[in-house]
Amino acid sequence: MELLDRTVAFVRGTLSDAESGHDWWHIQRVWNNTKLILENESADRLVCELAALLHDIADSKFHDGDETIGPRVAGEFLSKENVSPEIIEHVQQIILNMSFKASLGEITFDSPELQIVRDADRLDAIGAIGIARAFNYGGYKNREIYNPTILAEENMSKEAYKHTTAPTINHFYEKLLLLKDKMHTQTAKRIAKQRHQYMEGFLQQFYAEWDGKA
Ligand code: ADP
Ligand code: NI
Secondary structure, eight states: OOHHHHHHHHHHHHTTTOOGGGSHHHHHHHHHHHHHHHTTOOSOHHHHHHHHHHTTSSOGGGTTTOTTHHHHHHHHHHHHTTOOHHHHHHHHHHHHHTSHHHHTTOOOOOOHHHHHHHHHHHHTTSHHHHHHHHHHHHHHTTOOSOOTTSOGGGOOOHHHHTTSOOOHHHHHHHTGGGGGGGOOSHHHHHHHHHHHHHHHHHHHHHHHHHTTOO
16 A cells, blocks of 8 residues: 555544544545645645645644644654655644644745645635535534624634634635635636635625525
């Protein structure tokens, strides 16, 4: 068996009872997005594929916010596989920098490989899949789907927002509709544009139905 096959087996096994936002199917979609983006980018292919497969191996949300747990678990697996220290270090940096803290600007690593895998992950948060994931998350948290009296603009800072019980529609304005402009690679920008339009169409239809107009 090749390294990537063994990585797939490790990830599938580890995530077998993960919540559906970060289950194996999320990983498989991000891996596929990564391979698609790689068709038009020059980057270290192995680093990208390993990082895509291992990026959600341990979610800090379930480990007291410890952002080092993911990189550590990935590193232990790759060391056992005798992967070179340079590759391990790079994969760990990518995982660390795709985390929530990194999105707050506290960490400053960058590489073409990070940009590719982060674009691939962000693509999975928009479009039809993104809509499904958002309402799934909202349902899990027992949130309202929409509430016309709780407007998106009222939602303060990113960090404060994480702790509110805002309806799921608000998440579109806080995050999903912003992702299109956060892509780095040409391929992701192109795909994001189409998925963004799809979400805007969805919202239009949603409000029309809400008001009994469609
Ligand atoms: P990521 O894994 O991309 O860093 P999260 O763990 O925050 O993101 O979220 C996983 C999925 O749940 C994503 O599709 C995201 O859009 C969705 N999600 C996160 N927070 C919310 C929220 N407050 N309301 C609805 N969906 C959410
Ligand atoms: Ni992810």
